Amino acid sequence: MCGIVGLLVKNPSMRANIGELMMPMLIGMTERGPDSAGMAVFTAPVAGNELKYSLYAPTMDFNWQGLAHDFDAHLGSKVSLSTKGNHAILISHLETPTIKTWIKEHYPQVHMLSVGQSIDVYKDTGLPADVAARYDLPQLSGTHLVGHTRMATESAITPAHAHPFTAGRDWCLVHNGSLSNANSLRRKLQHEGIDFETDNDTEAACRFLEWRMREGDDLKTALEHGFDELDGFYTLLMGTKDQLALIRDPFACKPAVVAEHDDYVAIASEFRSLAHLPDVKNAHVFEPSPKEMYVWKV
Amino acid sequence: MESLKFDLAATPLREVNQYLHSPASELNGKHVVIHNPNGAHNIAVGLKSDVQVTIDGHAGYYAAGMNQLANVVVTGSAGTGVAENMMSGVVHVKGFASNAAGATAQGGLLIIDGDAGLRCGISLKGADIVVGGSVGSFSAFMAQAGNLVVLGDAGEALGDSLYEARLFVRGEVKSLGADCEEKPMDDEARQILVDLLAKSGHADVSPDSFKLFGSARTLYNFHVDNAGAY
Known part of the structure; x- marks a missing residue:
């Protein structure tokens, strides 16, 4: 079991409060996923020549200022850094491979959770309420977000195995279910030169779809390929810089409910995560059909 | 009718369900309204008395499961397994129902005004289900009665x-499962349909617009031609 939540705020005046709106959604999924939680939020993009990187360190007292200092000293480029305990968002105009290689060499204990112009990712082990407090998730602002609460069934409980997973830029995916062909999918993608960070089945789905889009598929075509390639049970919720997308496996083994309102679109595994949204009584609440694609644009 | 109100935003569900399990002498003829269900699971399960229950909003999983005698109305939608294993009574969902609505139900009437998800009436064992909208795939899988x-x-x-x-x-059937076939509508089946339409608020719908499907009974006994498959 796992819980998924997604929120896309259509009313611009509510975007500053997206974190507050989301909190009851995430907490509502605690019983479905008490061991880890995570959140990807899409904010206003950084400057055109820059990218931002969500970083995860193993300790809450990690010396981020030391990392920023070393970065400047080694690469001759100042970075903008905002930190919350073991989490930091680094903004730089340097090339992504340069930054990745530098972190790997000098700070191998630091993991890169996401890359993009809009995306910030927070994830860790623990109860959803604790993870949310750790990273001040109620304070988030942005246009849309993708969240997850995890009850691990097929791989270890570690921060790296928590969702959302990301690949490429401004792309993330959360999953409720289990894939039976994740290993063969991973081998196939590794053959294409794609690196993996965990043995998690969801990471395979995430990298597969991102790889299809890099090969020229639009989101819809990539998801069609997903229906052909992914074997197992899944409700997948995905975020791009300006869209949320949802699919369910052909047997609808895993749940999803959607509330479409003039001010927002909210998605969750169960209605109890939608029950506290403002004016949800007047939202159009429905269950997405199996093997259909649902895409909402900002 | 004596009416009682519970608010699930203030009262724990367990207390409400325990009250609904009071002796029949306490509950018979009462109307219990449950506000703010907010998708909670297991609301009004295992009722065994002639009580009227209104769940005012969206219910979570297994609402009114194992129902006997009671009349339960959900004014919103219902999650997975509404009225599963119902024995008697009436469960009425005014919105849509998720997967496995009325699964294994042995008696009583389940009315769903909207759509029902996949596997509606899976392993049905004698109850009646009327769905005002459409049903998802694998509905009535292994339904027995x-x-x-x-x-x-x-x-x-x-x-x-x-x-x-x-x-x-009444509408289109995307595909029939193994051993399911269209049957001629005989008088007995037609009368059952007319009665169920009347009971579920669809008296204005013509029974002539429906097709009847039943078992071809080819899977009842082992056929020697299939020996090679084992």
């Missing part, structure tokens, strides 16, 4: 491995 009436469409593999349940569908 009872009636499923669908005013809309049915998804894939309707009535797969069906026993003796009757399936009435």
Whole structure:
């Protein structure tokens, strides 16, 4: 079991409060996923020549200022850094491979959770309420977000195995279910030169779809390929810089409910995560059909 | 009718369900309204008395499961397994119902005004289900007895491995499951349909617009031609 939540705020005046709106959604999924939680939020993009990187360190007292200092000293480029305990968002105009290689060499204990112009990712082990407090998730602002609460069934409980997973830029995916062909999918993608960070089945789905889009598929075509390639049970919720997308496996083994309102679109595994949204009584609440694609644009 | 109100935003569900399990002498003839269900699971399960319950909003999983005698109305939608294993009474969902609505139900009437998800009436054992909208794939899978009436469409593999349940569908059937076939509507089946339409608020719907599906009974006994498959 796992819980998924997604929120896309259509009313611009509510975007500053997206974190507050989301909190009851995430907490509502605690019983479905008490061991880890995570959140990807899409904010206003950084400057055109820059990218931002969500970083995860193993300790809450990690010396981020030391990392920023070393970065400047080694690469001759100042970075903008905002930190919350073991989490930091680094903004730089340097090339992504340069930054990745530098972190790997000098700070191998630091993991890169996401890359993009809009995306910030927070994830860790623990109860959803604790993870949310750790990273001040109620304070988030942005246009849309993708969240997850995890009850691990097929791989270890570690921060790296928590969702959302990301690949490429401004792309993330959360999953409720289990894939039976994740290993063969991973081998196939590794053959294409794609690196993996965990043995998690969801990471395979995430990298597969991102790889299809890099090969020229639009989101819809990539998801069609997903229906052909992914074997197992899944409700997948995905975020791009300006869209949320949802699919369910052909047997609808895993749940999803959607509330479409003039001010927002909210998605969750169960209605109890939608029950506290403002004016949800007047939202159009429905269950997405199996093997259909649902895409909402900002 | 004496009316009682519970607010699930203030009262724990366990207390409400415990009250609903009071002796029949306490509950018979009462009307219990449950506010702010907010998708909670297991609301009003295992009722055994002639009580009227209104769940005012959206219910979570297994609402009114194992119902006996009680009349339960959900004014919003219902999650997975509404009225599963119902024995008698009436469960009425005014919105849509998720997967496995009325699964294994042995008696009583389940009315769903909207659509029902996949596997509606799976392993049905004698209850009646009337769906005002459409049902998803694999509905009435291995249904053994009872009636499923669908005013809309049915998804894939309707009535797969069906026993003796009757399936009435007004709209399109995407595909029939193994051993499910269209049957001529005899007088007995037609009367059952007319009665169920009347009981479920669809008296204005013509029974002539429905097709009847049932078991071809080819899976009842082992056929020697299939020996090679084992």
